Amino acid sequence: MNMKTEKITLAIALAGLITSFVFGALSFFVGWHSYERGQDSPKNVGIRFSDPQQPLYDINRIGGNVSFELKDNERPITNLVSIQTKFANTGTSAIRPSDYAENLSITVNSPWKIIAIENPAQNFQNIVHVEWRKISSNKFEAQPILLNPGELIYAEVFCTNPTLIDNNSVVNTPAPEIKWNGHITNLDHFSYPENPVAREVNRLGGIGIIVELSGKSLVFFIVAFSVCFLTFLILMKRAVMLNFKMARTYFFVLMAALFSQASSEAESTYIFGSLVTDIYGIPNALNIGIIVLNFCVLLALFIIGVVKVKSNNSEILFTER
Numbered sequence: 355m356n357m358k359t360e361k362i363t364l365a366i367a368l369a370g371l372i373t374s375f376v377f378g379a380l381s382f383f384v385g386w387h388s389y390e391r392g393q394d395s396p397k398n399v400g401i402r403f404s405d406p407q408q409p410l411y412d413i414n415r416i417g418g419n420v421s422f423e424l425k426d427n428e429r430p431i432t433n434l435v436s437i438q439t440k441f442a443n444t445g446t447s448a449i450r451p452s453d454y455a456e457n458l459s460i461t462v463n464s465p466w467k468i469i470a471i472e473n474p475a476q477n478f479q480n481i482v483h484v485e486w487r488k489i490s491s492n493k494f495e496a497q498p499i500l501l502n503p504g505e506l507i508y509a510e511v512f513c514t515n516p517t518l519i520d521n522n523s524v525v526n527t528p529a530p531e532i533k534w535n536g537h538i539t540n541l542d543h544f545s546y547p548e549n550p551v552a553r554e555v556n557r558l559g560g561i562g563i564i565v566e567l568s569g570k571s572l573v574f575f576i577v578a579f580s581v582c583f584l585t586f587l588i589l590m591k592r593a594v595m596l597n598f599k600m601a602r603t604y605f606f607v608l609m610a611a612l613f614s615q616a617s618s619e620a621e622s623t624y625i626f627g628s629l630v631t632d633i634y635g636i637p638n639a640l641n642i643g644i645i646v647l648n649f650c651v652l653l654a655l656f657i658i659g660v661v662k663v664k665s666n667n668s669e670i671l672f673t674e675r
Contacts, residue, residue: 592659
């Protein structure tokens with residue numbers, strides 16, 4: 355390799371290394387800035403519901419001499435249905451108590467009635483505890499609370515239908531329709547995104563790794579992957595690791611592609627977020643680890659390449675002498 359080619363290769367490698375560092379730094383600052391943006395930014399909310407469950411059905415399966423009796427204000431409850439629901443702040447600005455022109459509430463269609471609303475997962479990260487107040491048999495209202503970006507309300511709604519004789523009748527009856535209500539400043543509407551986790555898990559038969567990229571995040575991923583993978587190839591060539599006559603070279607290329615894919619997806623998710631991370635309250639900062647690891651691998655390859663080039667140049671000078 356002559357001196358001119360060596361300088362060009364070194365310049366390209368340095369440019370790729372710097373670009374990788376800039377992408378990582380940009381991911382951090384853009385993500386932090388988006389999290390800290392002001393109150394007047396447009397707000398976004400995502401709502402999800404679980405499938406109805408029948409707690410009494412499972413209890414009655416115990417059988418034997420064990421019996422249970424549920425009452426609501428001394429009135430026997432013959433059937434019970436529970437539905438879990440999530441109300442997540444998927445936007446980039448906080449929802450403050452002063453933003454509620456109308457308090458959040460949950461209602462159910464008649465003849466169903468709400469017995470209680472509980473917070474089933476109070477100790478999980480990003481889940482906010484809410485105090486619920488009964489307004490009527492069909493409506494419960496939430497106390498206004500601060501909901502930061504990525505935080506969510508996780509509620510389990512217990513309903514009963516007084517027109518049904520027993521819990522077995524629930525099977526042939528339409529499930530209760532739970533609805534969120536409220537009016538929040540600078541929020542155009544509630545969104546009900548499809549659950550990508552459930553969709554993909556069903557498609558894959560319960561097995562698989564789920565990555566969700568779309569729109570700007572997908573374009574960013576393609577550009578970041580291309581730059582990162584090209585940088586890997588250049589640095590591996592300088593480190594004398596690309597000899598396609600040897601089987602290990604294909605392993606190195608595969609690992610480079612995997613590192614490029616993982617770090618690019620992590621950067622994209624960290625900057626733009628995703629429905630999965632937002633709706634389940636998963637902090638995007640978890641992606642920083644892969645970004646840093648990828649940069650460290652690139653830096654190590656760069657150092658190895660510099661050492662190899664200096665060693666080769668020294669051998670050439672020694673031979674000439």
